[in-house]
Amino acid sequence: CSNFCVSACLCVFYCIKIATFRNSFFIYLKVKVDRMVPWLLLGSVFFSLVIGAAVYNVTDKALCKKLNVTSQECIGKGRIRREEHFLPVCFTIGFGFATPFTAVIFSALLLLFSLWRHKRNMQTNSMKDLSMDAHIKAMKSIISFFVMYSINFICLVAGMIYSTKEENPIMLMIYVFM
Template sequence: MFSNKDIFTIVITAEFIIGMLGNGYIGLVNWIDWIKKKKISSIDYVLTSLAISRMCLIATVVLHGILTTLYPDVFENSKILIIVCSFWIFFNYLSMWFATCLNVFYCLKIANFSHPLFLWLKWRTDRVVHWILLGCFAVSFLVGIILAPIVSYGYRFHNLIKDSKNITEMFHMSKIQYFEPMTLFSLFAMVPFIFSLISFFILIISLRRHINQMKLNSKGGRDPNTQAHVKAMKIITSFLFFFFIYCVFFLLVSYSYLITEQKLAMMVGEIVAILYPSGHSVILIFGNNKLRQPTFRMLTCR
């Protein structure tokens, strides 16, 4: 019989391999295409940056999961815990913002509006994509600096009460301890989530207007523009779904010490959390023609 630790190790290793291969494949294909054509589109540039950040995020989450569940004594050294958690926070927000940029870029490229502001954004983003990604890097780094001391304080505070037999007192003190960092996490995470949600609704409005125009012009069938809208909406929907699940189970990992089966809760939280950077990247591969075609060739190769 396999123990919980054995199952956790097998599953998290499989997720690590899939996530690294998927994101590595995205980066490799775009890099080869960049070398061949001597140029890269803004979406491919963002997609490559997202793949690299997610590889770092997956590695950090797996490292955190292995240390907390299999080698908990390592985190007795608060400095190691602070370093690992700081990297997790940084790469978490970096990949989150890069994914949001990808969703917004999809929206600007595909949606059709004649409003001057929308047209200006569509024209401008391609020219400032480097600065946008650099800004995402700076914001993520700043968030990591803000939350790192809170993680340090929370660890020391939890050490003082973890042996307490008064569960009510422990829960009350822990709520006070974690209210600020979890509130900050939720507030910071809501910003990119809202941007992606706005992009999704803009695409819906644009698609609706496009379909109405086709009806007026007596054109039937699914033209390339309609298919592009639907494909972009599917990608953004998958991001919103995986990101929501990720946030929920990130909170589960953070509050796992309040649950009787702490280690089991943490294992489940870590396993599901990795689905976000791994699963969404797989969907990106099958939703991108340039990435999908080599994949099908490899899968059908005999």
């Protein structure tokens, strides 16, 4: 979760610093972002620690308080109680992963649009130089980062879904992709 949040903060930071939009709020963010980045990174680490502590607390309560009776009815009740604890945790973790992913989607699309528009302006002004090649390479890098980030997000969500199942061979493939 920390890796996911910090990379999302950096993606938003790069979007604000590199993109050229004339919106007054965007210009205000561009001026103030240098002071906001350390607080954003610290906030994302703090957010990750809170989510991690909550997950550990619920997992510890659900898994360590197993029933010592071996009847089928008690085992079934223990499994239901464990799944009841995991539903709010999975929802919180899903929200914790979806928020940075949404920020990355918007910032990557804004940055790609800005770079594409700037490259198009350079082409109309017939400025064929190294700057246009750098813009194309930057656009390719952003697209590749977005693809890798999306694969990681899909694998994290799939890992949450399949983690409730016991001894699932699909989890190995999910971990390989992550």
